Amino acid sequence: MTAFLDVRGLAKRFPQRAGRPPSPWILKDLSFQVADGEFLTIVGPSGSGKTTLLNIIAQTDTATEGEIAFDGKVSALGDARKLSPGLNRRIGYVTQEDNLLPWRTAIDNVLFPFEIIGGISEKVREHARALMAAVGLTGFETHFPHELSGGMRKRCSLIRTLVYDPPVILMDEPFGAVDAQTRMQLQEDLLTLWNMGRKTIVFVTHDIGEAIALGDRTLVLTKAPTRVAGEHRIDIPRPRDVKDVYALPGFPALYEAIRAQVQ
Numbered sequence: 001m002t003a004f005l006d007v008r009g010l011a012k013r014f015p016q017r018a019g020r021p022p023s024p025w026i027l028k029d030l031s032f033q034v035a036d037g038e039f040l041t042i043v044g045p046s047g048s049g050k051t052t053l054l055n056i057i058a059q060t061d062t063a064t065e066g067e068i069a070f071d072g073k074v075s076a077l078g079d080a081r082k083l084s085p086g087l088n089r090r091i092g093y094v095t096q097e098d099n100l101l102p103w104r105t106a107i108d109n110v111l112f113p114f115e116i117i118g119g120i121s122e123k124v125r126e127h128a129r130a131l132m133a134a135v136g137l138t139g140f141e142t143h144f145p146h147e148l149s150g151g152m153r154k155r156c157s158l159i160r161t162l163v164y165d166p167p168v169i170l171m172d173e174p175f176g177a178v179d180a181q182t183r184m185q186l187q188e189d190l191l192t193l194w195n196m197g198r199k200t201i202v203f204v205t206h207d208i209g210e211a212i213a214l215g216d217r218t219l220v221l222t223k224a225p226t227r228v229a230g231e232h233r234i235d236i237p238r239p240r241d242v243k244d245v246y247a248l249p250g251f252p253a254l255y256e257a258i259r260a261q262v263q
């Protein structure tokens, strides 16, 4: 495997605060690789540093030790002043909250990154419309966020990240806080969008079923100080129908193997 994203010996502890004991190591000796176009899912116990890890990859936070190579180019991560958040728009980040701007319509939220970069061409508009159409948002372009369902808002925030075409997308439990039915539909939609332009995805989730349904490979993290507890290749052919994945004969054994590793 040629690594597109190469995480090497990452360690993290937060600075000590006055009057508190020294902060513990959150990440320690954490190394893994992600291939170009791979869909990697990550599961791990709460508090194991998954969000911290994504923040370091996105360069919105520093690492205490270690480095990350992106497409062969190494970034030093120790000094906050030398970080490059989002790596020049090459890394997109979808967080748990949808973060839509309430005073902008759905389409204007989706096109927001382009406004910042300075230029919404007709081609970009067309791409945005195509992505919205692919997940059933046609007709809702001019709705405001409060006029959309929770699932629709999540689709919008997903598309807002996809539309500016970053080669890598980080997702931090993007489908939390929705009901099981909507969640499965969002998983379907994500795979549909991913098939339209295969990105490298690092997807963090609490949901082992989701990790299996979406991923090419699932990484299991230990509790803090966090390292890799195990790795599972998900050999389910694509395109996948998420609903079918749960009914596959191999699914229970894989689920159990991962569950046993998540402490």
Ligand SMILES: Nc1ncnc2c1ncn2[C@@H]1O[C@H](COP(=O)(O)OP(=O)(O)OP(=O)(O)O)[C@@H](O)[C@H]1O
Pocket: 014, 026, 044, 045, 046, 047, 048, 049, 050, 051, 052, 053
């Ligand atoms: N800015 C910070 N300062 C100090 N400690 C922090 C900071 N951010 C996170 N932590 C600590 O780092 C640890 C890991 O937090 P993190 O949010 O990365 O976990 P997580 O795996 O994403 O958890 P969850 O699954 O609940 O989202 C926690 O113990 C948390 O208290």
Ligand SMILES: [Mg+2]
Pocket: 050, 051, 052, 172
């Ligand atoms: Mg988290």
